[in-house]
Amino acid sequence: MFGWSQVWPHQLRRAFDLIVFDWDGTAVADRDTRSPGLAEALEKLLSRDAICCVITGTKLQNIDAQILDSLSPAAKERLFLFTNRGSEVYSFGGDGKIGILSRRVATEEENRALDDTARAVKEYLARFGLEAEIVSDRLNRRKIDVIPVARWRDPRKSEFGELLHDVQARLGEAGVPEGLNGVVQETWRQAERSGLSDPRITSDIKHIEVGLTDKSDSIRWIREHIIGQRGIPVHQSVFIGDEFGTVGGFMGSDALMRSPELKDAVYASVGVEPEGAPEKVLHIGGGPKRFLDFLIFQGQLRTPREHRRTRLAGELLRLSADPAWLLKQEGFDPSREREVETLFSLGNGVLGARGSAELTLPAAQSDLFIAGVYSKKSAMIPYSELEFSASEGRDDPYSEMVPFPSPFRVGIRVDGDDISFESTRVRNHERVLDFRKGLLFQTFTFEDRNGRRTRLQSVRCISVADPHLMLHEIEVVCENHSGRVELELAPEILDPELRYPHLTPLPIEKPSMFSQMRVYDTGSPSHVCVATRAFSDAGPILNAFVSTELKAGEPLRVRRFISVFCKRPPDELVLQARRHLFGKSWRRFDRDLDVHESRWETFWSRCDLRFKEDPSLTQAQRFNSYHLRISADHNPETSVTAKALTGRAYEGHIFWDTEIFLLPFFNRVQPDIARNLLTYRYNTLGGARRRARGMGCAGACFAWESTVTGDDVTPRSITIAGTGQAVPIFTGEQQIHVTGDVAFGLWQYWELTRDRDFMIRFGAEILFETARFWSTRARQGSDGRLHILKVVGPDEYHSGVNDNAFTNWMARFNLEKAAETAEWMQAEHPLQWGELIERLRIERDEPAGWRSAARSLFIQMPGKDGVIEQFEGFFRLKDVHLQQEERNKAPVSRLFKWQEINGMKVIKQADVLMIPFLFPSAFSREIVRANYEYYERVTDHGSSLSPSVHSAIAALVGDREASFKYWEQSLFLDLRNTMHNTGLGIHIACIGGAWQALTLHALGGRVVHGEVSLNDIHPRRAA
Missing domain, CATH: 3.30.1240 (Hypothetical Protein, Haloacid Dehalogenase-like Hydrolase; Chain: A; domain 2)
Incomplete structure (x- = not known):
């Protein structure tokens, strides 16, 4: 037993990760009393990795005089002080020096x-x-x-x-x-x-x-910056005071420590509470002495650091047991490194890092990407394929996503000799990506010219629980020798001006708590701070080097917390990183990994698909679902780029891929992310309106290639390396079906969620403005119908065509749904309708005009043979017989002959077939089959989007053999490097299309997660 305390209430009989308490009357009887016992209890509790927050109405000096000088620097690192009635927040660095995190100052x-x-x-x-x-x-x-x-x-x-x-x-x-x-x-x-x-x-x-402030401001800061950013479960938090109830009819000051967002926390009072404690507040009484007993009890529940086991590689590798959860590479092949880096990428939708080795390899592309960080075009970076370069002359300051050097890089020296791919031999290598847990493990064993073998093992993750956090644990072992090992945590970058041309490091002093920090000017309004806090099992590491003597078999272990913030002035970014990394510790690494893994567990409970007859299909589907999850998050200012956050190709631009190929997955698995992807389109309406005006039209036309502003950043031409030939790009001006695609994606989200708030605040305006565009872009022909002229359809090999079937279909859909939404708002939400039409200056009869335009719009209909002409004159083009070896390749050769291809009956990807892909019930099975058979033979699948659409259409017409063939192509496209360009980044839209082809077409929407029988999609394969 301890003190005079009796048995604690069951709610308090566990170790809490966060202990928040009032000072006067709770921790101390008055401001003149020093309590050696309190200092001792706090020292033990903080050294065992609890976080403690002191909340007081008094100033810092009063607490300082009573207890702070009795605590060690290591203990203070996990102590936060909230002083002056919610106006100030203080914490401590590794050297024990106090620093202010936040201060409210009256004007x-x-x-x-x-x-x-x-x-x-x-x-x-x-x-x-x-x-x-x-x-x-x-x-x-x-x-x-x-x-x-x-x-x-x-x-x-x-x-x-x-x-x-x-x-x-x-x-x-x-x-x-x-x-x-x-x-x-x-x-x-x-x-x-x-x-x-x-x-x-x-x-x-x-x-x-x-x-101007009170305790509720302190609680809000704790909720956002400690509980939220550190991933502490609310139920693992306890709040202790002495005045929760009323006194003389007045609310006790500690009542402000309670908030609805923290309803699952435990609250306890050690005060007298003369009028009784409120409901759900444990009244344990006893004043400061009882509080001290509680701290002592909490210290006894926690394990001392020296008694803990580390979890890294040799001891507690936490790989999933089922091999279908794992992607493995055994052996090291430098020629495949860029391809492998793509496959093993990590991310959370805000940050993405390629799965490169820790040690520098000249041929590698060891990049970090940050969603939404763009700059001007650099000639150093190819456009899409390595053979293509885009002009640097575009004026848009946000035309290219900025790559950053990977913060997972390290350097190793043994007795002064560098361990590197050039100077040592790789004896063993294994790289393992665990989809289930979002963890990447790597093991390298290097042997130098003297036969000394040194093993480097690591585990890393990008947290899906904390959008700014990356975790990295490293273990170095001298297998057959002893010596001095030096670990460098921030090695120099080879040719930084060539590899990272946008970046200029700023000369900002590194706070002492960081082992490493870089603040970058990106050449645009976005600054970025990448900061690292590191620990060995002996304590904090305060610089970028670790040097120690190791015996044979003895490990050197380092754990790193890497924090990334952007889009603020440099000083603010450094302050954000300091706040973020305060309180991190050796043991906190385990907690952050646990929270990260629990978020992955929730994700997989919603979407895991298992093929009981074929584990390889299960593995591939899990690989794809994993990459879908790490492609997007909850930031409505960004969307999914063509290569997600895994590669530089297409300059990080956003296409129609999101609404057509990715939203179906997010609509059903993570509708909150789907909403934010659509809100991105709302936030870029300004650019869409500018694009429409540039075409002489009203409303909004979304960019074919978009970044953060919504302005179109499609290059006007590309130059093919080796030949110097310039090839014009027409998609930026003519591929306007993207506007209808956005409306389609929005409508699918609406039909599945009935999210009225989204529709009223964002969706209706998108539909109305895009309908205005179509009604002014279409031109009346001599036949009295409206026609859409000079466009590029999904096919992309044919430019300047009239009445592309898919484009016109999507325009009609957009016009109809805008009119339908206007009628719904008038009937259901007249107040918001009135506000919207006033703000957008919509005439009362304008929605009727949209419906009239939809009826008048020319729609390509099936001919006598059932085939729909892709665009006016397509049937008259020159016939081409495609050889099998011409299919499934990036269309470099086609671009050489773009004028010739424009006159040929060969298409890059599904175009007409996109209509039954999105509208399966629009035509009879016979009509769909006629179009599938006609267009399949003239499609070279030069786009990764094509196989999944053909799989879906084959399923619609009952051709299970072809459906499975095309689905398997899309499922394994990156894993097998089918198009020989996986090294440029993941084909994220192909992945989304494969999921859609399977779940919504082959399985008819019957299964979104769970077990799938091959008999449902390919009976002969099942047999």
């Missing part, structure tokens, strides 16, 4: 309003003949002392009952209406008159206090 106007309020309340009391004193030396607040007498100069909390009696008697005898409550109400009135927009008014009985 001149706010200070004037606080003074005016306090004076007005003092004058109010004077009218009753009562003297009051104003206490002004407090940050962001004023206190009005309503009983400034010697007896009550500094009352203890244990005396509050007597104090309340004397205050009420004093006010009552003077005739103050409603006593103390009346003074509080008067303070509210005076605060409003003084112009305080959000005053915080409380009373500790002796004082009425008016301020």
Whole structure:
């Protein structure tokens, strides 16, 4: 037993990761008392990796004098101080020095309003003949002392009952209406008159206090920056105070520690609580002594650091047991490194890092990508294929995604000799990606010319629980020798101007807690900070080098927390990184991994597909679903790029891929992400409107290739390496079906979710503005019909065509759904409808015009043979017989002959077939079969998008053999490097298309997650 405490309530009988407590009356009896026992208990608790937060209305100096000088620097790292009634937040670096994380400072106007309020309340009391004193030396607040007498100069909390009696008697005898409550109400009135927009008014009985902050601000900071960013489960948090209940009818000050978002936390009071503790607050009583007992108890529940096992490679490798959860590479082939880097990429939708080796390899593309960070085009970076370069002359400051050097790189020296791919031999190598847990493991064994073998093992992840966090653990072992091992955590980059042409490191001093930090100017308004905090099992590492003597078989282990922030001024980025990495520790690494893995577990519970007859299909599908998850997150300012965050190709541009090939997955598995992907389109309406105006049209036309502003960044031409031949690119001006594609994706989300808030706030405006575009882009022909001229369809080999079947179909769909939405809003949400049409200046009869335009729009219909002409004149083009070896290749050779190809009956990918792909019930099976048989033979599948569409259409017409063949092609396209360009980045839209072809077409929507029988999709394969 400890102290005088009895058995704790069951809610308190576990080790809490976060302990938040009030100071005066809870931790200490008063501000003059020092408590050696409290310091000792906190030292033990903090050294065992609990996080403690002190919340107080007093200033920092009072806490400093009572306890801070008794704590070690290592313990202080996990201590946060919230002082001056919610106005300040402090924490400590590895050297024990205190630093401020946040401070609210009143403006001149706010200070004037606080003074005016306090004076007005003092004058109010004077009218009753009562003297009051104003206490002004407090940050962001004023206190009005309503009983400034010697007896009550500094009352203890244990005396509050007597104090309340004397205050009420004093006010009552003077005739103050409603006593103390009346003074509080008067303070509210005076605060409003003084112009305080959000005053915080409380009373500790002796004082009425008016301020700008209170304990709720401290709790909000804890919720966002400690619980949220560190992934601490709310139920693992305990909040302790001594005034949760009311006193004399006034809310206790600790009641502000409670919030609806933290309802699963545990709350306990050690106070007297004379009027009882509120519901769901444990009243354990006993004051500061009882609180001290609780801290001692918590310290006993936690394991000392020296008794813990590390979990890295040799001991606790946490690979999933089922091999279908794993992608493995055994043996090292430098010629395949870029391809392998793509496959083994990590990410969370905000950050993405290629799965490269830790040691520098000249042929590698060891990049980090940050969603939404773009700059001007650099001639150093190819456009899509390595043979293609785009002009540098585009003026858009956001035309190219910025690659950054991978923060997972390290350097190793043994007795002064570099371990490298050039100077040593790779004896053994294994790289393993665990889809289930989002972890990448690597093992390299190097042998130098003297026969010394050194093993490097690592595990890394990009957290899906914390969008700014990456974790990296490294183990170095001298297998057959002893010596001095040096580990460099930030090795120099080879040819940085060539590899990372956008980046200029800024000369900003590194805070002492970081082992490494870089702040980059990207050549655009976006600055980026990449900071690392590192630990060995001996303690914090405060620079970028670790040097130690190792015996044979003895490991050197390092754990790194890597923080990435962007789009703020440099000083703010550094402060964000400091806040983010405060409190990290050796043991915290395990906690952050656990939270990351639990998020992956939730994801897989929604979408895992298992093929009981063929584990290789299960593995491939899991690989694909894994890459879908790491391609997107919850930021509505960004969307999924053509290669997600795994490669540089297509300059990080955003295409129609998202709405047509990716949204079906997110709509059903993670609709919250789907909403944000669509909100990105709303946020880029400005660029879409500019594009429409540039075409002489009204409304909004979405960019064929988009980044953060929505302006079109498609290159006007590309140059083919080796020949110098310039090839014009027409898609930026003519591939306008993307506008209808966005409307289609939006409508699919609406039909599945009925998210009224999204439709009213974002969706309706997108539909209305895009309908306006189509109604002005179409031209009336001599036949009285509306026609859409000079476009490029999904095929892309044919430019300047008229009435592309798919484009016109999507335009009609867009117009119809805009009119339908207008009718819905008028009937269901007339107020919002009125506001929207006023803001957009929509005429009352305009929606009827959209419906009329939809009826008048020319639609290519099936001919006598059932085939729909892809565009006007397609049937008259020159016939071409495609050889098998011409299929499934990136279309480099086609681009050489773009003018000739424009006159040939050969297409790059599904075009007409996109209509039954998106609208399976639009035509009879016979019509769909006729079009499939006609267009399949003239398609060279030069796009990775094509096989999945053909799989879906083959399933619609009952050709299971062809459906499975094309589905398997799309399923394994990257794993088998079918198009020989996986090294440029993952084919994310192909992955989404494969999922769609299987679940929505071959399986008819019957299975989104669970077990799949091959008998349902390919009976002969099942047999």
